[in-house]
Amino acid sequence: MAEKVWQDVDSYYEDLFGLSDPVMEKVLAMSDAGGLPAIQVSPLQGRLLMMLAQMHSARRVLEVGTLGGYSTIWLARALPPDGRLVTLEFEPRHADVARANIAHAGFSAQVEVRLGKAADSLAAMIAAEEAPFDLIFLDADKQGYPAYLEASLKLIRPGGVIVADNMVRKGAVVDAESGDASVRGVRQFNEIVAREKRLCATAIQTVGEKGYDGFVIARVLT
Ligand code: SAH
Ligand code: DHB
Ligand code: MG
Secondary structure (H helix, E strand, O other): OHHHHHHHHHHHHHHHOOOOOHHHHHHHHHHHHOOOOOOOOOHHHHHHHHHHHHHOOOOEEEEEOOOOOHHHHHHHOOOOOOOEEEEEEOOHHHHHHHHHHHHHOOOOOOEEEEEOOHHHHHHHHHHOOOOOEEEEEEOOOHHHHHHHHHHHHHHEEEEEEEEEOOOOHHHHHHOOOOOOHHHHHHHHHHHHHHHOOOEEEEEEEEOOOOOOEEEEEEEEOO
16 A cells, blocks of 8 residues: 555656656666666666765766666766766676666766676775775665775765665664674664764665665765
8 A cells, every 4th residue: 555655656756857768768678678687776766866966066976786777877967077987796797788778878988887796896996096986876785785885985085975775674774683684784884884983874764666765875074
């Protein structure tokens, strides 16, 4: 019952605010045809990511967890012409589909899909002293979130913003005794956020076509 209303409201806003366009429709169709699971952010969430990046005037964006590049393309739409986005993915099939989708959307020059385990790619980026990022979107395996946050703190600029997806998990995030590796991962992530004096954080609970979940948004103090 409630879930039906959530989907109807998502559809209402998607239609009214024009959240679907031929490029995004093709991107989702190509992801589907490539056999990728349909676990990308919703259209409204994608536009939220784009708008956060725009409001933050982000020029350098890092994404952890590419899938077919749907959220990647929303974020890339926020970039100025000389902006850059790096997205990390360890499934070669996902990376291939994402590269094709990113090319179709016209962002091949600005977006780089890096293949490999996110923890390894992040360690390599820290070792190479890559230029800091304005915004980091975490959306890969949830067990990895604590490590991705620690790495993000080394890769983000002062004043930068870290957005983490799937931080509510139908409410399971409150279960301190959970044996679920994803719940444990997001709770450990939150412990680090709470402990880290440089971070100011909030959580947004969301309902919609992806069910009940949410984001944590954290900003690094300047
Ligand atoms: N951000 C995407 C959805 C990402 S789904 C969107 O909203 O459009 C999560 C992705 O993370 C999957 O493609 C999965 O293969 C990838 N992933 C999972 N564990 C990973 C790891 N350890 N390193 C890199 N990528 C990983
Ligand atoms: C699922 C959703 C996500 O947003 C994600 O990053 C991973 C998995 C899911 O619905 O299973
Ligand atoms: Mg997600």
